[in-house]
Amino acid sequence: MKRILGCAVMAAFLGAAPLLAKKVEGNEYGKGKTLYRNKCQFCHGLRGDGKGPAAEPLLGHPVDFTDSKFWQGDVEKKIAETIKKGKEMMPAFDLAPDEIKGVFGYISQAFKKAALKKKMTGDEI
Numbered sequence: 566m567k568r569i570l571g572c573a574v575m576a577a578f579l580g581a582a583p584l585l586a587k588k589v590e591g592n593e594y595g596k597g598k599t600l601y602r603n604k605c606q607f608c609h610g611l612r613g614d615g616k617g618p619a620a621e622p623l624l625g626h627p628v629d630f631t632d633s634k635f636w637q638g639d640v641e642k643k644i645a646e647t648i649k650k651g652k653e654m655m656p657a658f659d660l661a662p663d664e665i666k667g668v669f670g671y672i673s674q675a676f677k678k679a680a681l682k683k684k685m686t687g688d689e690i
């Protein structure tokens with residue numbers, strides 16, 4: 566009886582695994598990460614430091630998300646406005662509000678910590 570129960574639990578778990586994986590992939594962070602990789606990293610860099618492959622020939626310098634100065638003020642608004650309107654050499658992007666939220670979530674989680682660390686240690690990372 567115990568074994569049968571064990572198997573049932575196992576089967577239920579295996580059955581649920583793809584659903585769980587899908588939930589993680591489909592959340593805002595995952596969406597934001599995909600959007601960032603597809604639309605932002607060419608200029609802002611995979612590490613968010615503004616040194617993406619397309620940054621070099623640009624006249625302006627893409628903002629460095631790992632610089633603590635970037636994180637002053639209402640950053641969520643700044644990101645949303647910049648995406649919607651573009652800025653200098655940066656084109657505007659036609660993203661839905663939840664996509665913008667996702668990109669903001671990804672940029673915060675992926676690069677803000679690096680910015681704070683850099684500020685505390687004074688190190689280049």
Ligand code: HEC
Pocket residue numbers: 600601604605606607608609619623625626627628643644647648652653654655656658668
């Ligand atoms: C073609 C290159 C390019 C791409 C692609 C790009 N950016 Fe930028 N971005 C720039 C440049 C250049 C600046 C600096 C503009 C300036 O001179 O103030 C910038 C600035 C910014 C700023 C700072 C605005 C401010 O007021 O300080 C934010 C936020 C930003 N980008 C977010 C994004 C996001 C999010 C994406 C992806 C959806 C993205 N960028 C894609 C080039 C790019």
